[in-house]
Amino acid sequence: MSARTGLAALYEVPPELGSCDLYDVHIDERDTSVTFGFETASLPDHPLPEWGEPGAAYNTLYFTLVFTGVRDLRISGIRAEAEHEVRITGTAPGRVEVAMAGGTRSIRFSAAGSRVTRVRVGLRGAP
Template structure:
């Protein structure tokens, strides 16, 4: 996948944390929220690929996981099928000729996934934390 951060309204929000941002293929999707009032979809991811340039307020803390949320606004044509909430998904982000974002999420099982169009995407929250397990 191409650099997904280029689809963000402010790509630097992630790029300032990483020399090379992790691909969404190495991130687990753990949060999928549809807000029909704001016509938005918020996706939450986490990854063990840690920031190479952590924020100053994270220094000194012990952490092994980076968590972040991307909010897509101006969402239309939302289609969800066979959603099971499993963390591993394939993502596709692209732009239409008119400049809209096309987001496609495919699950491990056939027929599982989601697709929608959005006008923009923003990083709305990020943090690091110490997760148990491997």
């Protein structure tokens, strides 16, 4: 990728997290991290050359968002839902508050940092 990192290197305006499908949540108590796996049909403005042509080679983008230095983790409900709202706000110096909520579940925590990892493309079948 270019000097810009994560989704900023791929998009002029990255998709809103609430518009992306959440397909995975991983909580690692040893590393005090939380990882969200997202999928979006909003294709990048600046795709990597090795991905090939959109449409034939891919029609969806997958990425993970890893939060590190997690504290005050609260989880309610475990049912997967398509509809969700994601809020990431700055709080105390060097920390962000993360809240994801759907109709029957919510995950909230404070994190020291975050980064986008494992960006890849794939073909998703028609619904």
